[in-house]
Amino acid sequence: MSPINLAIVGVGKIVRDQHLPSIAKNANFKLVATASRHGTVEGVNSYTTIEAMLDAEPSIDAVSLCMPPQYRYEAAYKALVAGKHVFLEKPPGATLSEVADLEALANKQGASLFASWHSRYAPAVEAAKAFLASTTIKSVHVIWKEDVRHWHPNQDWIWQAGGLGVFDPGINALSIVTHILPRPVFITGAVLEFPENRDAPIAADIHFRDADGLPVHAEFDWRQTGKQSWDIVAETAAGQMVLSEGGAKLSIDGRLTFAEPEQEYPSLYRRFAEIIKAGKSDVDVAPLRHVADAFMLGKRKFVEAFHD
Incomplete structure (x- = not known):
């Protein structure tokens, strides 16, 4: 089967760090064009708008959209109308309504739409899911704390409405939580901390439960310096489970049971090729729905201004 002719829209840090290396190693794809206001890829035809790219490159089969979420819907709509398969970087859109409309359009056009969640493809996530399915869960604690100055320096869009902030x-x-827990959870309350000079939160404290009352507590914070924390801790009848380093390692009662090298984005592109060949879409909005619920239910607390 011939490679899928792929284009990228929005050539930034995540594209250079993750998308380009993953595409280069996947024989299912051939990168043929990019569209970006500023970024280009050496040896690939470059355009400043998606419209110009689609007009000039009719051989494009699929498009990866890697711009900020506030601008993704319009680009996705144009690509789908042109009959292209679409890969959406996370989050898949600025609102749930946008994503629902894109999914309906993809179905109408016979195109594949992929709402990608790279952390679900962290190496130990499936092992954690299998462990939790084998036991009784008593509680879950999510600690996701990092230094925004390190990971998102001078990225103003992320602090604007729709940029999600710490989310x-x-x-x-x-x-990950929506993938590994055996039953859906629902937000019961949240406190969102907003810097007085920003439109998106810098921290969030959220409580969830499932239909049986399982407590899940999540702490998100962008002010952590030093060691970063990306951990999910579950107390279970079979011992304490710790899914650490963003899903890279799994420990049970302090014993490391699973650890493999990170392959998140290569796995995403394998999945994208799979759904294109199968003629279907993969659009799970559960994580984005929880963010929307947090904004609906969360109490706002204003904190000191944030400056890069």
Whole structure:
């Protein structure tokens, strides 16, 4: 089967760090074009808008959209109308309504739409899911704390309305939690901390439960310096489970049971090729729905201004 001719829209840090190396190693794809206001990829035709790219490159089969979520819907709509398969970086959109409309359009066009959640493909996530399915869960504690100055320096879009703020990393934790827990959970309360000069939160404290009352507590914070924390801790009848380092390692009662090298984005592109070949979409909005619920139910607490 011929490679899928792929284009990227939005050539930034995540594209250079993750997308380009993953595409280069996947024989299912051939990168043929990019569209970005500033970024280019050497040896690949470059355009400044998706419209110009789609007009000039009719051979494009699929498009990966890697711009900020506030601008993703319009680009995805144009790609789907043109009959292209679409890969959505996380989060899949700025609102749930946008994503629902894109999914309906993809179905109408016979195109594949992929709402990607890279943290679900962290190496120990499936092992954690299997462990939790084998026992009784008593409680879950999510600690996702990192230094925004290190990971998102001078990225103003992330602090604007729709940029998600601390939920940009926090949604990674939610994508894992919604995948590994055997039953859906629902937000019962939240406190969101907003810097007085920003439109998106810098921290969030959220409580969930499932239909049986299982307590789940999540702490997200962008002010952590030093060692970063990306951990999910579950107290269970079979001992304490710790899924650490963003899903890279799994420990049970202090004993490391699973650890493999990170392969998140290569796994995403394998999945994208799979759904294109199968003629279907993969659009799970559960993590984004939890973020929307947090904004609906969360109490706002204003804290000191944040400056890069």
